Amino acid sequence: MARTQGSHSDITGPKVRETALRLFAQHGYAAVSMRQIAREVGVQVGALYNYTPDKQALLFSLLKGHMDELLATWEAEPRPEGPRERLEAFVRFHIRFNLDRPQAIFISYMELRNLAPENFAVIEAQRKLYEGALEAILRDGQAEGAFSVPDTRLASYALIAMLTGVNTWYRAGGRLSIDEVADIYWDMVRKSVSAG
Amino acid sequence: MARTQGSHSDITGPKVRETALRLFAQHGYAAVSMRQIAREVGVQVGALYNYTPDKQALLFSLLKGHMDELLATWEAEPRPEGPRERLEAFVRFHIRFNLDRPQAIFISYMELRNLAPENFAVIEAQRKLYEGALEAILRDGQAEGAFSVPDTRLASYALIAMLTGVNTWYRAGGRLSIDEVADIYWDMVRKSVSAG
DNA sequence: CCTTGTTCTGAACGCTCGTTCAGTTAATCT
DNA sequence: AGATTAACTGAACGAGCGTTCAGAACAAGG
Numbered sequence: 001m002a003r004t005q006g007s008h009s010d011i012t013g014p015k016v017r018e019t020a021l022r023l024f025a026q027h028g029y030a031a032v033s034m035r036q037i038a039r040e041v042g043v044q045v046g047a048l049y050n051y052t053p054d055k056q057a058l059l060f061s062l063l064k065g066h067m068d069e070l071l072a073t074w075e076a077e078p079r080p081e082g083p084r085e086r087l088e089a090f091v092r093f094h095i096r097f098n099l100d101r102p103q104a105i106f107i108s109y110m111e112l113r114n115l116a117p118e119n120f121a122v123i124e125a126q127r128k129l130y131e132g133a134l135e136a137i138l139r140d141g142q143a144e145g146a147f148s149v150p151d152t153r154l155a156s157y158a159l160i161a162m163l164t165g166v167n168t169w170y171r172a173g174g175r176l177s178i179d180e181v182a183d184i185y186w187d188m189v190r191k192s193v194s195a196g
Numbered sequence: 197m198a199r200t201q202g203s204h205s206d207i208t209g210p211k212v213r214e215t216a217l218r219l220f221a222q223h224g225y226a227a228v229s230m231r232q233i234a235r236e237v238g239v240q241v242g243a244l245y246n247y248t249p250d251k252q253a254l255l256f257s258l259l260k261g262h263m264d265e266l267l268a269t270w271e272a273e274p275r276p277e278g279p280r281e282r283l284e285a286f287v288r289f290h291i292r293f294n295l296d297r298p299q300a301i302f303i304s305y306m307e308l309r310n311l312a313p314e315n316f317a318v319i320e321a322q323r324k325l326y327e328g329a330l331e332a333i334l335r336d337g338q339a340e341g342a343f344s345v346p347d348t349r350l351a352s353y354a355l356i357a358m359l360t361g362v363n364t365w366y367r368a369g370g371r372l373s374i375d376e377v378a379d380i381y382w383d384m385v386r387k388s389v390s391a392g
Numbered sequence: 393c394c395t396t397g398t399t400c401t402g403a404a405c406g407c408t409c410g411t412t413c414a415g416t417t418a419a420t421c422t
Numbered sequence: 423a424g425a426t427t428a429a430c431t432g433a434a435c436g437a438g439c440g441t442t443c444a445g446a447a448c449a450a451g452g
Contacts, residue, residue, distance in 0.1 A: 008449095009399070028309065030226035034440060046442075047400050055440065110306060113224065154372075154380055161361025162354050169353050176350070184350055192388035204419090205429070230410060242412075243430050251410065 009050070015041050016051045020058050025103035029059050029114045059111060060119040066104040067126040073097060074133065083141030084190075090134055091189050094163045095182045102167050109164070131160055138193065148195040159189055205246070211237050212247045216254050221299035225255055225310045255307060256315040262300040263322040269293060270329065279337030280386075286330055287385050290359045291378045298363050305360070327356055334389065344391040355385055 019040045023032045034055055038045040052058040074097075080089055098105050108127075112120060135156040141147035149155045163185060170181060215236045219228045230251055234241040248254040270293075276285055294301045304323075308316060331352040337343035345351045359381060366377065 012399080026309070028224065028226055030224055031310065033438075035438080043399090044401050045440085046402080049441070050399065113222075114227065150383070151372075151380055154377070155384065157361060157365050158358050158381060158384055161364065162358035165353060165357025165361075168357065176347075181350070184347055185354060187346070187392065188351065188354055188388040191390060191392040192384040194387060194392070196383065196387040196390065208429080229408075231408080239429090240431050241410085242432080245411070246429065 012041065012043065012047070013051050016048060016058075017062065021062050021103050021107065024059065024062070024111060025106045029055075029107070029111045056116055056119070059107075060115060060123075062104070063108055063111070063115070063119075063123050064126075066101070066108055067123055067130075070097065070130060071126060074130065083137055083144055083146045086137045087141065087147075087189065087193070088186055090137060091159075091163060091186045092182045094160075095166055095185060096178060098164060098167050099170055099172075099178050099181075105164070105167050131156055134160060141193070147193040149193050155193065159192070162189070208237065208239065208243070209247050212244060212254075213258065217258050217299050217303065220255065220258070220307060221302045225303070225307045252310075252312055252315070255303075256311060256319075258300070259304055259307070259311070259315075259319050260322075262297070262304055263319055263326075266293065266326060267322060270326065279333055279340055279342045282333045283337065283343075283385065283389070284382055286333060287355075287359060287382045288378045290356075291362055291381060292374060294360060294363050295366055295368075295374050295377075301360070301363050327352055330356060337389070343389040345389050351389065355388070358385070 016037065020032075020037050023037060023040065034048055035045045038048055041048075052061065074093060077089065077093055080086055108123075112123065115123060135152050138147060138149050138152040138155055142149050142152055166181060166185070170176075170178075176184075212233065216228075216233050219233060219236065230244055231241045234244050237244075248257065270289060273285065273289055276282055304319075308319065311319060331348050334343060334345050334348040334351055338345050338348055362377060362381070366372075366374075372380075
């Protein structure tokens with residue numbers, strides 16, 4: 001029996017991606033089998049290959065989709081005047097975006113090494129684009145005298161790591177709301193780049 | 197033929213651990229096979245089981261050894277007077293310790309989910325002990341009025357993430373020495389916890 | 393109602409996995 | 423020299439892996 005009622009490409013396709021994202025985030029790409037994904041989707045393993053040419057392409061597609069959305073959403077954000085305001089916008093955007101998609105963020109940082117080299121290069125370029133946006137803000141602010149940052153490249157790495165770290169401990173429904181978390185992080189970021 | 201000349205437990209044992217650490221860091225626990233470890237050590241796969249009861253115990257032993265060393269080394273560090281001096285000591289210690297053992301740090305953050313639950317609990321408790329040391333410094337400094345940190349728990353997470361992030365970009369022989377990196381990070385940390 | 397095309401099943405392919413173990417080799421002990 | 427033991431080999435175990443594919447089931451179009 002195939003094609004049971006209500007089972008279409010429009011439903012199975014997204015379901016495959018959602019399930020793969022969840023399982024990859026939970027157990028890691030290498031530890032998750034195609035059969036396991038199929039079981040949770042509710043199909044036989046062969047059916048998965050209607051939606052991806054292979055397992056590697058499935059991982060890449062998830063990461064690529066995530067990075068595309070990250071870059072597009074960031075570029076659609078309002079761009080305030082002044083380095084300080086722009087830095088604040090970046091901090092709040094990054095925290096909000098990350099906390100809204102914990103699984104995608106997780107595999108974006110953990111599964112890079114499981115990408116084939118040519119796929120890795122694509123994702124890495126996108127990530128550098130995004131991190132470059134932060135460094136540009138720091139550089140402008142330093143030039144204008146708004147910040148005191150001796151090494152903007154290094155500072156951008158430090159701040160990105162700090163902000164992305166939110167995902168390791170934040171749990172929805174905890175004692176702090178996303179906005180409260182963003183307030184506290186922005187306070188630390190603001191001071192860390194100011195004249196000391 | 198077994199027991200070729202110069203091949204003893206004293207040599208093979210450490211070699212197994214070193215090789216496993218390197219491969220786990222490079223490809224991930226789930227993606228590395230016992231046969232691959234054996235090949236790089238230069239023995240048949242069966243010989244590995246003279247040094248570990250199974251693959252999981254090998255991972256746990258590496259992580260446990262690393263955490264033991266981290267805690268012991270930190271406790272052996274001189275403990276300066278005053279919160280500000282103690283915070284600086286922590287920052288410099290953390291960066292130095294991490295950059296000296298990039299592979300062990302890497303698997304300590306990446307392979308936690310591949311630990312069996314009872315093993316995970318052990319490592320997690322040790323990690324909390326270490327992170328608690330930072331929070332205690334922040335709490336004392338806040339109480340004494342040396343720092344301005346509204347939420348010491350959250351600030352400790354933020355700082356740990358920032359400091360640990362050094363490992364993702366630092367490469368020995370780059371344009372900055374470890375001490376120069378530590379100077380810059382300490383500058384940012386110092387300002388981020390100060391009155392703004 | 394019959395054809396066409398999409399979606400899925402069920403089974404199979406060759407391969408690798410972690411782990412076990414009887415037997416072999418070589419160093420050590422008596 | 424002979425016995426003992428630690429270290430390792432070589433082969434095997436059952437299980438699971440990613441991937442392929444012929445054919446079945448169903449929806450849609452004429």
